[in-house]
Amino acid sequence: AAGVIQSPRHLIKEKRETATLKCYPIPRHDTVYWYQQGPGQDPQFLISFYEKMQSDKGSIPDRFSAQQFSDYHSELNMSSLELGDSALYFCASTPSNAGSHEQYFGPGTRLTVT
Amino acid sequence: AQSVAQPEDQVNVAEGNPLTVKCTYSVSGNPYLFWYVQYPNRGLQFLLKYITGDNLVKGSYGFEAEFNKSQTSFHLKKPSALVSDSALYFCAVRGPSGGSYIPTFGRGTSLIVHP
Numbered sequence: 064a065a066g067v068i069q070s071p072r073h074l075i076k077e078k079r080e081t082a083t084l085k086c087y088p089i090p091r092h093d094t095v096y097w098y099q100q101g102p103g104q105d106p107q108f109l110i111s112f113y114e115k116m117q118s119d120k121g122s123i124p125d126r127f128s129a130q131q132f133s134d135y136h137s138e139l140n141m142s143s144l145e146l147g148d149s150a151l152y153f154c155a156s157t158p159s160n161a162g163s164h165e166q167y168f169g170p171g172t173r174l175t176v177t
Numbered sequence: 178a179q180s181v182a183q184p185e186d187q188v189n190v191a192e193g194n195p196l197t198v199k200c201t202y203s204v205s206g207n208p209y210l211f212w213y214v215q216y217p218n219r220g221l222q223f224l225l226k227y228i229t230g231d232n233l234v235k236g237s238y239g240f241e242a243e244f245n246k247s248q249t250s251f252h253l254k255k256p257s258a259l260v261s262d263s264a265l266y267f268c269a270v271r272g273p274s275g276g277s278y279i280p281t282f283g284r285g286t287s288l289i290v291h292p
Contacts, residue, residue: 067220096279105267105282106221119279153220160278163209163228163271168220 065089067169069154075175076144084139084172086154092167094118094160095137097129098153100171106153112137113160144176179204181270183283190258191291198253198286200268209271210251211280212242214264221267227251238262258290 068087076082088095094113098106099122108121112131123129126144131137141148151173155166180203190196202208209228213221225236232244242253253266265287269280 105284108279111279121279151218155221163226165211165223165226166213166221166280167223168213170220171218173218 067156067167069169069172073173080144082141084152086137088135088156092156092158094157096155097139100151146176149176179270179281181268181281181283183286185286187287189289192260193257196255196258198266200251201249202270204270204272211269212253213267216264260290263290
């Protein structure tokens with residue numbers, strides 16, 4: 064079965080650079096979530112989209128922005144990168160924004176800022 | 178606000194013994210409760226969920242969880258642990274319809290199964 068795809072899997076950037084992370088949800092899933100997971104931490108919710116509109120906003124820094132496109136894939140744009148942005152970034156999708164649905168997570172993008 | 182507590186950072190169990198990973202929650206209204214497992218450098222994988230109905234929920238890989246409304250708990254259990262069950266386990270809660278659809282995760286419990 065198709066799973067959530069994230070690219071790239073690994074990314075190394077320097078401070079103050081920009082990065083773009085991509086997420087391709089499971090086909091027919093219209094809701095996408097972005098999470099940041101630091102070492103030994105639980106996933107922290109950043110932002111979500113439902114039917115290409117932002118539906119919820121969590122602890123996403125102002126330096127970050129995201130959007131969901133017409134094909135439902137999503138991109139997380141990160142600017143002015145800081146050392147503290149080094150983390151695993153997960154995307155998850157659900158077939159709708161109903162609370163009863165479990166989330167399907169991608170394998171993550173490991174971002175290292177040097 | 179909704180919250181989840183996983184009181185144990187780490188649980189150690191011998192292979193073949195039963196295991197329990199604890200989770201308690203706080204949410205307004207009836208909760209949607211989930212367990213996920215995370216292997217190193219991998220995304221979270223769904224194990225099981227409680228939405229409504231039978232308080233004992235069975236999930237993947239022989240895991241089950243019992244919803245206890247009076248104790249606001251949703252402990253994960255398995256009758257006989259395997260070394261391959263060693264991983265990080267996250268409990269999550271989402272509010273009911275009409276509330277926030279964003280799940281709140283616990284801080285995770287590292288399960289170590291010894292041969």
